[in-house]
Amino acid sequence: MSTLRIDISVTRGDFRLDTRFELPATGVIALLGPSGSGKSTLMGAIAGIVQPREGIIALGDEVFFDSSRQLDLPIEARGCGVVFQDARLFPHLSVEQNLKFGLSRRRGRPIAQETAHVVDMLGIGHLAKRRPATLSGGERQRVAIGRALLSQPRLLLLDEPISAVDQSRKGEILPYLERLRDEA
Known part of the structure; x- marks a missing residue:
């Protein structure tokens, strides 16, 4: 079974995140913690947006980041x-x-x-010609979810992805995300 292995130290200003864990790279993994505890920083490090000071990030046999080997795969090569x-x-x-x-x-x-299904499920078809500045927070979130899903990522990282989505749409999006989990 493939695993997600994290052993990193990240420093951002006065904030320091030191974390080490290994998890199965299937299903759903939730990170819980108070605001400011480093959840978004950790997600950014996995995706390649935030560079750790030291450590290793690996998905299965593929190493995304390894400070000892001076290896840092670019964002697009990670498939997140x-x-x-x-x-x-x-x-x-x-x-x-x-x-x-x-x-x-x-x-x-x-x-x-599949594209039509994602667009329909997220209720964003009527927004096709609009720019992000003209969308509500919930509409922007749904477009971002659609963009991420359509890339067929190896690893889907969601940072409070439906916090700005209205309750009725959450009821439609959550079952879709659960189905993706079950099919993984």
């Missing part, structure tokens, strides 16, 4: 889909273009039916 609390969409691109960016990172051929 990331959805942060603030969505982080490309402001100069339309919703449709943001989703296509996810498709461009896909490891296989794009599947029109």
